[in-house]
Amino acid sequence: MKEMPAKGSGARARVMEGLRQAIVSGEHRPKQPLYESSIAAEYEVSRTPVREALKQLQSEGLIEIRPRVGTFVRSPSRREIVELFELKEMLEGMAARLLAGRGSVPILDQLDENIEQSSHAVERGDTEEYSQLVHQFHELLVTGADNTQLEVHYQQLMNQLAYHRLVSASLTQPGRPDVSLSEHRRVLELIREKDGFGAEFAMRDHVRSSERATMSADDPLLGGRPLRKEL
Amino acid sequence: MKEMPAKGSGARARVMEGLRQAIVSGEHRPKQPLYESSIAAEYEVSRTPVREALKQLQSEGLIEIRPRVGTFVRSPSRREIVELFELKEMLEGMAARLLAGRGSVPILDQLDENIEQSSHAVERGDTEEYSQLVHQFHELLVTGADNTQLEVHYQQLMNQLAYHRLVSASLTQPGRPDVSLSEHRRVLELIREKDGFGAEFAMRDHVRSSERATMSADDPLLGGRPLRKEL
């Protein structure tokens, strides 16, 4: 009916990308209802592609569809967050080990560059900038592992966590950025030394450390209360 | 239109469950086309719930939808299989470690029982029976870790691998069942001793050992050719 081609391929893909972005970024708050008809109107498509997109997002754990009732943005419980961090620890540890085993690849230079920029950001006390660099560091690591399946599961996991929101909150704790940065340095060092298991465990330690910092921080989108009190 | 209630809830759930089972079990062979209209007719529903089910199965990596062309059962490439095993190693290692950390839980007795039965099956040379017990052992381990997120990712991974098919093939190699069983014993032993990291690494070693056996075995559903030659 409408001939607006918009972006890439079909209507469903467009809707899914838009919704996922909106949910992960926090634009759509947890528990918020998502009406098929509203979304359809917003994207100027019919309900059919919207429904298909919603079903896929449900598979990814981002939303919850209660039959004949409604669709809602899902917010992980405290227990789920702990579980997701446990998984994150394994996946990122795996990434570090695999990357160490790949020898010298260009991505290592990007990681060096990241550490360099992070160092400056921390010195300046620019937590917003550092927060993004942290995100990039972890992304580079997982990408550099060169394992597509790992990447897929990792992305799904991170979407559920709405990770960048959490980490931003954790970095406001005094001293946390310095600790975080030195842990990043240590991981990269071991990767450069091709010490696979050393890198894996340094990374796993780092994730646990980051988890502790995150869980004791306040998340502004969860009502500003510490996560440790949520459940 | 038809009032056959069949199983549980809605048409989509029924179709999805049926299709997933058919694909994972090998009833639908790789590369085989799946026509929406045929499936709709088979389940006596319209194309709409079928389409939604297919989209979800695509998210899980079981099928591939080529727009305006058709839907096909996906078969992982050799590279993907290697990647999936690398993930499996981490996830099952994690499960063993978590289970060791839980202390004495009833599931440990089920694992003992499993080892007991496995022992008899191996002695009798009943590889079919042992194959199922292997499957159960790994399932029990992951379930016993008591981490829902882990379970979800694990199940998704195993569905993609069509794991039980692969493992059946690997167990036909002479001596393999004995090695496999003794590795299972070792893992459970370390779990009983509450040695988390010991259990994790014993399990990871076991998965790698199992991977090597699998990759050199013939898979009857992949044309009977060794996987190592596929790509």
Next chain:
DNA sequence: GTTACGGTTCTTGTATGCAAGAAGCTGTCA
């Protein structure tokens, strides 16, 4: 005040019709 009941109005679930694009076939021409 509280509770039970009925109807209204939402929501999502499913069926169906039509459009768009891809693959393959067929006939023609060089």
Next chain:
DNA sequence: TGACAGCTTCTTGCATACAAGAACCGTAAC
């Protein structure tokens, strides 16, 4: 014989109409 253009016939993609169930609100009885 080989190649190419056009058509036929498939497929999925999307839009729309209708059905079914859930939540909610108002009313009446206790």
